Amino acid sequence: MTPALYVLEKALDAATLRQRVIAHNVANVNTPGFKRSDVSFEEKLARALGVEPGVELYRTHPGHLPAGGLKLTPEVVPDNSTTMRQDGNNVDIDREMVDLVQNSLNFNFAVQQLNGRLAMLRYVINEGRR
Numbered sequence: 001m002t003p004a005l006y007v008l009e010k011a012l013d014a015a016t017l018r019q020r021v022i023a024h025n026v027a028n029v030n031t032p033g034f035k036r037s038d039v040s041f042e043e044k045l046a047r048a049l050g051v052e053p054g055v056e057l058y059r060t061h062p063g064h065l066p067a068g069g070l071k072l073t074p075e076v077v078p079d080n081s082t083t084m085r086q087d088g089n090n091v092d093i094d095r096e097m098v099d100l101v102q103n104s105l106n107f108n109f110a111v112q113q114l115n116g117r118l119a120m121l122r123y124v125i126n127e128g129r130r
Helices: 004-029 042-048 092-127
Strands: 037-041 075-078
Touching: 004 037, 004 042, 004 092, 037 042
Parallel strands: none
Antiparallel strands: 037 075
């Protein structure tokens, strides 16, 4: 599997997990003491691709992904830093709805990118014949 396909696979995994986490947050909007959760993925991806300052890998072309060992696993992270109400619940339904829309856009984008790459592979495998 190419690094690009691996990143797209993990992006889809993260979007799927984020959908479940947002649904769980929304389902518990009225549960006293409930603390919302989020999915950590984009920060890991940025670090792995060398977008953030720090140790950068040498690349022969700026468009190349880092060689070897991209280990991207989305994980659920509880948000204990805030409280929205007196009962200790920190779910903001407006924020969850915005996150849901953003997640849907990210998922659809990743699917389109994956479909494009797979179409190119099919084209090559079929030697340009449809």
